[in-house]
Amino acid sequence: MGRKANPKCVYCAKNYRREDEAKEKNAECYVEHNCRVKRYRLRNKSQVNAKRRSDAARKRGIETIEPILPEAYRAELEIYGKENQFVHAIALKIYKGNELSHQMLPQHTQGLRQPELEEYISSLLAYLETEYGIDCFGLIYWLNAEDCPECLPN
DSSP: OOOOOOHHHHHHHHHOSSHHHHHHHTTTTOOHHHHHHHHHHHHSHHHHHHHHHHHHHHHTTOOOOOOOOTTOEEEEEEEEEETTTEEEEEEEEEEETTEEEEEEEEEEOTTOOHHHHHHHHHHHHHHHHHHHOOOSOSEEEEEOGGGOTTTSOO
């Protein structure tokens, strides 16, 4: 079993900005190297945990996944309406890396039944696959129907 951290030391590491301040206020539990390491870990949790995960994966022989290429295309679908209730309009944005390269203005879909709507989305996806090599939507956003840019007064 691992040893339990002294709650006073955790408080000291979290709350005192400067090392000399921590040393002065909690002299009975202050150990220079240990406290310095603890202070760093508590203040930089995400970096420390990311490094731990990558090191553990490397030890097991798992290679890290490379980030998406900056020139890769991705598509985002914007659905105006209420989720699981109705769809007012559908818009599409195509990004190359982090830059917006193409945008389809919202197409109103009121009056379409669910099978027709699914067929329309499938046809959009088929077009994306042939033109850009995109076989799925990266993100799907549900937006309020009142925010549809085609319906807003100019």
